[in-house]
Amino acid sequence: MTEILGLAADNLISPIILSFALGLLAALARSDLSIPEAVAKGLSIYLLFAIGFKGGAGVAAHGIDARLVGSLVAGLVLSALLPFVAFALLKTLTRLDTLNAAAVAGHYGSISIVTFVAASSVLTGRGIGSEGYMVAVAAVMEAPAILSALWLVARSGKSADIDAGLWREILLNGSIVLLIGAFLIGWITGEEGLAEIESFIVAPFKGVLCLFLLDMGLVAGRGLRQSRGVLGGGAIAFGVLMPLVGSMFGLGAGLLLGLSPGGVVLMMVLAASASYIAVPAAMRVALPEANPAIYLTLSLGVTFPFNLTIGIPIYVAIALALTGG
Amino acid sequence: MTEILGLAADNLISPIILSFALGLLAALARSDLSIPEAVAKGLSIYLLFAIGFKGGAGVAAHGIDARLVGSLVAGLVLSALLPFVAFALLKTLTRLDTLNAAAVAGHYGSISIVTFVAASSVLTGRGIGSEGYMVAVAAVMEAPAILSALWLVARSGKSADIDAGLWREILLNGSIVLLIGAFLIGWITGEEGLAEIESFIVAPFKGVLCLFLLDMGLVAGRGLRQSRGVLGGGAIAFGVLMPLVGSMFGLGAGLLLGLSPGGVVLMMVLAASASYIAVPAAMRVALPEANPAIYLTLSLGVTFPFNLTIGIPIYVAIALALTGG
Amino acid sequence: MTEILGLAADNLISPIILSFALGLLAALARSDLSIPEAVAKGLSIYLLFAIGFKGGAGVAAHGIDARLVGSLVAGLVLSALLPFVAFALLKTLTRLDTLNAAAVAGHYGSISIVTFVAASSVLTGRGIGSEGYMVAVAAVMEAPAILSALWLVARSGKSADIDAGLWREILLNGSIVLLIGAFLIGWITGEEGLAEIESFIVAPFKGVLCLFLLDMGLVAGRGLRQSRGVLGGGAIAFGVLMPLVGSMFGLGAGLLLGLSPGGVVLMMVLAASASYIAVPAAMRVALPEANPAIYLTLSLGVTFPFNLTIGIPIYVAIALALTGG
Amino acid sequence: MQMHEVKRVEIMIEAPMERRLSNALTENGVTGFTILPVLGGSGRSGRWSREGQVSRAGGMVSFICLVRPDRVEKLLDAVFSVLERHIGVVSVSDCEVVRAERF
Amino acid sequence: MQMHEVKRVEIMIEAPMERRLSNALTENGVTGFTILPVLGGSGRSGRWSREGQVSRAGGMVSFICLVRPDRVEKLLDAVFSVLERHIGVVSVSDCEVVRAERF
Amino acid sequence: MQMHEVKRVEIMIEAPMERRLSNALTENGVTGFTILPVLGGSGRSGRWSREGQVSRAGGMVSFICLVRPDRVEKLLDAVFSVLERHIGVVSVSDCEVVRAERF
Numbered sequence A, B, C: 001m002t003e004i005l006g007l008a009a010d011n012l013i014s015p016i017i018l019s020f021a022l023g024l025l026a027a028l029a030r031s032d033l034s035i036p037e038a039v040a041k042g043l044s045i046y047l048l049f050a051i052g053f054k055g056g057a058g059v060a061a062h063g064i065d066a067r068l069v070g071s072l073v074a075g076l077v078l079s080a081l082l083p084f085v086a087f088a089l090l091k092t093l094t095r096l097d098t099l100n101a102a103a104v105a106g107h108y109g110s111i112s113i114v115t116f117v118a119a120s121s122v123l124t125g126r127g128i129g130s131e132g133y134m135v136a137v138a139a140v141m142e143a144p145a146i147l148s149a150l151w152l153v154a155r156s157g158k159s160a161d162i163d164a165g166l167w168r169e170i171l172l173n174g175s176i177v178l179l180i181g182a183f184l185i186g187w188i189t190g191e192e193g194l195a196e197i198e199s200f201i202v203a204p205f206k207g208v209l210c211l212f213l214l215d216m217g218l219v220a221g222r223g224l225r226q227s228r229g230v231l232g233g234g235a236i237a238f239g240v241l242m243p244l245v246g247s248m249f250g251l252g253a254g255l256l257l258g259l260s261p262g263g264v265v266l267m268m269v270l271a272a273s274a275s276y277i278a279v280p281a282a283m284r285v286a287l288p289e290a291n292p293a294i295y296l297t298l299s300l301g302v303t304f305p306f307n308l309t310i311g312i313p314i315y316v317a318i319a320l321a322l323t324g325g
Numbered sequence D, E, F: 001m002q003m004h005e006v007k008r009v010e011i012m013i014e015a016p017m018e019r020r021l022s023n024a025l026t027e028n029g030v031t032g033f034t035i036l037p038v039l040g041g042s043g044r045s046g047r048w049s050r051e052g053q054v055s056r057a058g059g060m061v062s063f064i065c066l067v068r069p070d071r072v073e074k075l076l077d078a079v080f081s082v083l084e085r086h087i088g089v090v091s092v093s094d095c096e097v098v099r100a101e102r103f
Ligand SMILES: Nc1ncnc2c1ncn2[C@@H]1O[C@H](COP(=O)(O)O)[C@@H](O)[C@H]1O
Pocket: D012, D040, D041, D042, D043, D044, D045, D046, D048, D060, D087, D088, D089, E031, E032, E033, E034, E035, E064, E065, E066, E067, E102, E103
């Protein structure tokens, strides 16, 4: 326990977390500090490209692993399954109607790539290795949860507006394509390719992540300010409990698959994190009546900061304890 | 004297100054070269974050200094005082009415953070150390001058539109919050934090500054072109004299406080430089009748290039001579 | 032959080419992956600044070369001459009317700076030196071709809308000014200047180029999708043949001038590449009736990918074979 | 100059619906429209601004279509088939154009 | 479709006044408006363009408010309380909307 | 408030023609206009979007000019002298302004 606390404290005073906190506080204090939309998108493209490429180069270096397929399947199953867990938990803890509960649940089956990036950076910082193909697992976990959420809605007799165009949008959304594409490029070009662009995607990575998290803090803070009162105590409790519950599923999957300690951590993080890009966009199209203030505030304003500050050190501590890593 | 000239010549052929000159010439020749607004803002966020962080890490490394509080107070006093000096000088040299003279005066009490960054980079290049907390001094000097300018206007019976919202905007403006925030993050995470993101905020710093100054040159050049004829000879003389006068106040403060040679230079630069971001925005709200072409052209088109090219080497030479640095 | 194929294969699995392919595929599959306009422009400013600066620093290091003037003249002549070659080839291979054929021809006399940058990066990667002033040759080759294209139109009795403003726009367009400006800054500040900003313009260069080519792939892919059916087989054949023909002219010029092997390669690349920035903008103003879908698709959708993937390795192999480099 | 009467239809719609509205318009024969970016706004669902958006899920765009008066009804049907369940605002005003053959 | 008449008020205002105008509108019961970015322009104070701006001190934005005709007067009062001393342009035109209950 | 009638002229024009149109307007005494950015659109020359543009050769902008009714004719002449051979759309509608002295 004290070890977890020590880890958490260590984690809390890293430039990454403090940059997020700076953004959060600036937005809550109504400073006009802001990062232009285009720049924030540019930073996220950099992060996706770098994390994907490094994952692929990792696979190229360590050879393909029998657990790759298992991990991908586990990711698909977790993504499809967790919305049901989340839905049940929401129905217990909150008074959200089926539509909004299903919409929220869909977010928690899917993943937050920035949480994944932050966890990777913590692992790198502590010298804990992980399977490079976890970025591919992250990519496959984006979409299945949406299907589960829509199924939950359809089951209750409400209609969801889902057409072929939407599926294309979800499956070929920019983040997935870039992540998988960069992963493949890293895999194909391997160590040599990595050497060529290392000083672009490795050295400045953490600094770029700081600026990106500054922006995430600003966006989360603005969201929290605008939607004050939207979430009751039950919903907030859900936003903290659900990642812990999700991480246990991820832990189970990681241990069953026999992943490395770092791989187990990342599987926990994927299961614990909630989407705030791909899923909200899909929900606006398919379930326009669901209130975005609820799902965005929960995912971005509660669960994201929780994972970033407290969740990740907990997941690391548990995974290391159970894998003896 | 020859030494100053040598220094100035050296300074003039640095990539930083030449990038500024390139932008200036391109704009004067009406080239369509331009840096997108979002990118320019992204570059300035990088510079503020980096300079703040390094300042904080510097404080963490060298321990807190008895002169910190004194320097902050000196900054506040200089910022509040210099507008009166500038106002008197303007009334002597130009025929500006009270409203416009006060608006201009406010700019010269406040500071230009890019001038500060350029001076820091010259100091680093010449291996001259300075107090890390000078970035905090820069931050506290942004706002007091506005108060003095509005007081000058109010005294003359004109009304200034100043509400609580404006104060919040001035005190929590993005640059101040980011500079102070990054300073605190650097201070808290110290050497270790710096090591983590060094290859982002230290190594590419000077190159980013080049691109940013290219943009400043473009903006200054466009401003000069659009407002040709706005400034008379007296106003232009003011734009060159005032930084020299201001730097003397900065010199006095620096010597009184017993700052290091580099610290004295930076105090001179802060006093000598004029705002072109925070103060103009405040003036548009509080003194809409004042002509922005006058204060922007003076601050950005005359004083900024003067300080960048000739001012900084002069301040360095004087500070080194008087501190024996 | 097998050597060329080996080189081409090597070239094809570099991160740079694969990033382009990723963008192309993503756009063809209608993914919503996109790089914000401002970021793409920021990346291109970085590339122009870096390539120009390094070229200038190269000239500073190796001293001025008697061949500089000859190369500039050769560039001017090639740019003015190649549109006539292209026009004749178009009239043979396609049924384009004079207006559209002339508009297309103008693009092939001018150059694509990104192709030049990609070729430089291949040369650097293989340790082949080249004359730093080739960036100046690139700059002078942008405009003359436009004149030739307009002359071809005027000769046929159609009117081209060409005023003094347009000439200023063409000659002082942002890319030319930045390239030449950075070249001069690199030249003036030399080795010392390069050392100051090396970790900004050298180390991350290749990685930035990857992201930029990702964007080029996206834009080319969108263009190809939107203008499906615009180009007949003859036009596509032209898009592949013309760079090969052009490169032979470049080869001749390079050998006549006695350039280094790398210099010959770059001269071939300049002659082989087609403009998709400066010339299309000029054509929209001067020849608004010409169809942009034709010239943009040919230059960006056919010739650019051809040069990037197959052309450059061919040019390198030929130049090395003939110069014994 | 000879002027012709047309209708100017202005549609504020959520950004994720942009492609769907474009398609619906095109399929209903409205091939002329222009899309403007939107910085922020306020409505029954509260205030928002582009800055506060982490993703394309947020944000709006504004469509402007000039159409011949007799085609407005069909255009509005197309718009509402897409817009019905979504937030957004549609307004129609009169205006005149010079080159009428294109509407 | 049943159409309802409303007024379309278009306000060009300096960017630093954006928050103040939003607040004034909201305080005066005008809760529906959309803010568009502006690239540049020209007026009595000369020409300007977004590119030439080093800071938020420069630049303008455009507000579009659709309101019921009887509320225009109050809206204009709110606008001019903010705009009075500042440069900017306000215009009002007629248009029609479908879903009237929201204005 | 006392309102004055003016015309609102809206011009969609290719971005490379922006400077030429601004100059033509200014030279013809139209010194008041505002330029809005455009994200994309569709017309006889097909659909396009800002994203698909590699250069300023693509893309459009929208000019809005408020002018006194008696000056519209001259304005349109100026516009068409620039626009004639280019793609683009011009529309004119009625509106009212408060501060008339500036138009
Ligand atoms: N009366 C109005 N005038 C102009 N724009 C409006 C109006 N009402 C709503 N909007 C725009 O439509 C968006 C959604 O409106 P709502 O569905 O009412 O939340 C707002 O954020 C505004 O951008």
